[in-house]
Amino acid sequence: xxxxxxxxxxxxxxxxxxxxxxxxxxxxxxxxxxxxxxxxxxxxxxxxxxxxxxxxxxxxxxxxxxxxxxxxxxxxxxxxxxxxxxxxxxxxxxxxxxxxxxxxxxxxxxxxxxxxxxxxxxxxxxxxxxxxxxxxxxxxxxxxxxxxxxxxxxxxxxxxxxxxxxxxxxxxxxxxxxxxxxxxxxxxxxxxxxxxxxxxxxxxxxxxxxxxxxxxxxxxxxxxxxxxxxxxxxxxxxxxxxxxxxxxxxxxxxxxxxxxxxxxxxxxxxxxxxxxxxxxxxxxxxxxxxxxxxxxxxxxxxxxxxxxxxxxxxxxxxxxxxxxxxxxxxxxxxxxxxxxxxxxxxxxxxxxxxxxxxxxxxxxxxxxxxxxxxxxxxxxxxxxxxxxxxxxxxxxxxxxxxxxxxxxxxxxxxxxxxxxxxxxxxxxxxxxxxxxx
Amino acid sequence: xxxxxxxxxxxxxxxxxxxxxxxxxxxxxxxxxxxxxxxxxxxxxxxxxxxxxxxxxxxxxxxxxxxxxxxxxxxxxxxxxxxxxxxxxxxxxxxxxxxxxxxxxxxxxxxxxxxxxxxxxxxxxxxxxxxxxxxxxxxxxxxxxxxxxxxxxxxxxxxxxxxxxxxxxxxxxxxxxxxxxxxxxxxxxxxxxxxxxxxxxxxxxxxxxxxxxxxxxxxxxxxxxxxxxxxxxxxxxxxxxxxxxxxxxxxxxx
Numbered sequence: 001x002x003x004x005x006x007x008x009x010x011x012x013x014x015x016x017x018x019x020x021x022x023x024x025x026x027x028x029x030x031x032x033x034x035x036x037x038x039x040x041x042x043x044x045x046x047x048x049x050x051x052x053x054x055x056x057x058x059x060x061x062x063x064x065x066x067x068x069x070x071x072x073x074x075x076x077x078x079x080x081x082x083x084x085x086x087x088x089x090x091x092x093x094x095x096x097x098x099x100x101x102x103x104x105x106x107x108x109x110x111x112x113x114x115x116x117x118x119x120x121x122x123x124x125x126x127x128x129x130x131x132x133x134x135x136x137x138x139x140x141x142x143x144x145x146x147x148x149x150x151x152x153x154x155x156x157x158x159x160x161x162x163x164x165x166x167x168x169x170x171x172x173x174x175x176x177x178x179x180x181x182x183x184x185x186x187x188x189x190x191x192x193x194x195x196x197x198x199x200x201x202x203x204x205x206x207x208x209x210x211x212x213x214x215x216x217x218x219x220x221x222x223x224x225x226x227x228x229x230x231x232x233x234x235x236x237x238x239x240x241x242x243x244x245x246x247x248x249x250x251x252x253x254x255x256x257x258x259x260x261x262x263x264x265x266x267x268x269x270x271x272x273x274x275x276x277x278x279x280x281x282x283x284x285x286x287x288x289x290x291x292x293x294x295x296x297x298x299x300x301x302x303x304x305x306x307x308x309x310x311x312x313x314x315x316x317x318x319x320x321x322x323x324x325x326x327x328x329x330x331x332x333x334x335x336x337x338x339x340x341x342x343x344x345x346x347x348x349x350x351x352x353x354x355x356x357x358x359x360x361x362x363x364x365x366x367x368x369x370x371x372x373x374x375x376x377x378x379x380x381x382x383x384x385x386x387x388x389x390x391x392x393x394x395x396x397x398x399x400x401x402x403x404x405x406x407x408x409x410x411x412x413x414x415x416x417x418x419x420x421x422x423x424x425x426x427x428x429x430x431x432x433x434x435x436x437x
Numbered sequence: 438x439x440x441x442x443x444x445x446x447x448x449x450x451x452x453x454x455x456x457x458x459x460x461x462x463x464x465x466x467x468x469x470x471x472x473x474x475x476x477x478x479x480x481x482x483x484x485x486x487x488x489x490x491x492x493x494x495x496x497x498x499x500x501x502x503x504x505x506x507x508x509x510x511x512x513x514x515x516x517x518x519x520x521x522x523x524x525x526x527x528x529x530x531x532x533x534x535x536x537x538x539x540x541x542x543x544x545x546x547x548x549x550x551x552x553x554x555x556x557x558x559x560x561x562x563x564x565x566x567x568x569x570x571x572x573x574x575x576x577x578x579x580x581x582x583x584x585x586x587x588x589x590x591x592x593x594x595x596x597x598x599x600x601x602x603x604x605x606x607x608x609x610x611x612x613x614x615x616x617x618x619x620x621x622x623x624x625x626x627x628x629x630x631x632x633x634x635x636x637x638x639x640x641x642x643x644x645x646x647x648x649x650x651x652x653x654x655x656x657x658x659x660x661x662x663x664x665x666x667x668x669x670x671x672x673x674x675x676x677x678x679x680x681x682x683x684x685x686x687x688x689x690x691x
Contacts, residue, residue: 383494388531388585391491392545392601393519393552402544406535406584 010045015066037150056326098185113162133190136218153188163194177207198226221253235264251277259286290323320351321436449501461665477662522608592623616650628653
């Protein structure tokens with residue numbers, strides 16, 4: 001079937017136009033959303049590297065070999081689920097190749113006031129939530145992939161928590177790729193946390209094969225709501241991982257996010273935070289370890305629109321081999337958003353002469369009574385520390401790895417849950433073992 | 438029977454990477470079981486000698502030889518020297534954030550054990566050894582749960598060096614100004630720790646500016662280092678003479 005397209009289409013967008021319209025039987029409101037989103041993407045095409053937001057990401061390989069979405073599905077294997085996920089997870093939703101897998105998921109009973117399920121199930125059951133998810137980032141000019149995502153998403157997860165509910169058990173999402181299909185997986189997700197409620201999210205992205213994961217998550221925190229998200233990205237060697245979350249914070253809401261980025265040929269981890277309620281807290285933390293030909297970008301935008309907001313950002317990066325890492329952080333304080341307290345830190349380690357890291361923290365401040373600062377550094381391994389380890393008999397290569405691990409470990413310490421922290425560190429150690437120096 | 442010297446330094450010349458010559462012909466022989474003190478004023482080359490022996494980068498040996506247990510020490514990289522039983526107690530122990538003290542020490546000990554063909558210690562065996570030695574040096578166990586030297590006081594850092602020496606049981610220990618910055622109580626603890634490690638198959642070289650450590654750890658030999666050379670050697674009474682007359686009385690570089 002050839003689709004009738006009545007809007008302009010950029011060349012690189014073409015492979016994604018026909019495939020985006022395979023969602024027969026969806027309600028009209030959603031079909032309209034998809035159509036508008038597709039038109040936005042088609043007109044804009046891939047993001048331009050001339051613009052600031054995407055300047056460090058090289059997408060030529062994807063342009064040369066497109067990865068359109070597919071309707072065929074890879075088989076789901078239960079075998080290694082517990083080594084991928086968090087053992088004994090009570091609430092686990094598994095997406096394979098961008099689609100909900102009921103047989104791999106374990107959704108135990110949740111307290112009253114909590115709705116948790118796949119985005120596809122929510123289209124029928126909770127269209128209001130899906131609409132909120134689809135509208136996220138739709139007004140942003142420089143997010144064509146979010147538009148493509150809205151047009152093409154196959155599934156995702158939706159979590160809605162009524163006011164006054166504290167979830168003690170974390171909610172776990174596994175985003176897998178089976179390796180059976182070489183395609184793009186567009187997933188659209190939402191976590192909405194009601195007033196005075198709190199929840200922890202643990203998400204793992206991993207898989208095999210060549211694929212492009214395009215993940216969009218909307219986070220909506222009502223007054224005094226708290227959400228703590230920990231993300232592990234360990235995609236396949238040839239995979240692209242472009243993920244963005246768009247958060248809106250109510251009064252005295254608390255959002256903390258930690259991301260450990262280890263795998264994937266191209267990884268972009270982006271956070272957009274609208275700090276709209278007075279006294280909201282936003283903590284963005286993370287670390288990346290890039291080796292071989294990997295490119296890893298961390299992009300954060302925090303917009304303080306209300307008084308007494310607080311932001312803390314700490315990101316650490318390591319690039320080895322011929323890898324390229326980048327951190328771009330921007331904190332904006334709008335006029336009248338007094339007493340904002342914001343600090344951003346980007347520390348990076350270069351291993352070897354062929355690796356590169358760019359770091360670009362920025363503050364844009366339009367209020368006069370604020371406390372804002374940023375710091376950035378790119379350096380080599382500490383020679384004095386290295387000699388200290390050597391002088392105790394630790395072989396040079398092992399000593400170097402201990403120091404690289406220690407550098408990232410400092411960032412991982414932010415994760416409060418000890419078992420989860422150990423798990424992240426174990427993944428890090430595994431990755432370090434194959435680091436190209 | 439010929440005894441082979443633990444350490445035999447002949448005509449050692451070394452300079453910094455920037456070309457300044459610091460060591461200008463050191464001769465020194467240390468036998469197993471002996472404790473030597475090398476004393477000298479600031480800038481005499483004491484710490485350079487320690488650094489060159491331990492294999493720190495940034496120095497170039499321009500002449501001379503160093504034989505350690507019959508092998509060419511200078512041909513070995515720093516980590517191999519350590520695995521062969523050479524230990525340097527740092528004048529300024531390095532802080533290493535993110536590396537747990539216990540983990541660091543166990544990694545070092547097991548690297549050395551592997552090198553000697555001995556089985557690695559498991560966590561339990563390691564902990565038992567640690568506890569015994571900690572007590573001897575009056576170090577609290579929670580210090581070891583922290584990152585290497587991070588947040589340690591000056592005295593704690595020095596005690597930690599001697600604790601590491603006790604754990605690693607080296608053949609040759611070089612203590613670089615281990616007494617500096619210690620109050621009298623800490624000095625006594627450190628000195629006791631060193632004394633406890635005197636052994637027939639171990640040599641200890643203490644590098645120091647002051648004589649006071651030698652009141653607690655009695656050396657077999659004392660050497661005066663001045664202008665990059667050893668200008669005087671003697672028994673322990675030499676240290677007392679130095680204390681009275683100052684370094685100015687020795688050597689032509691004064």
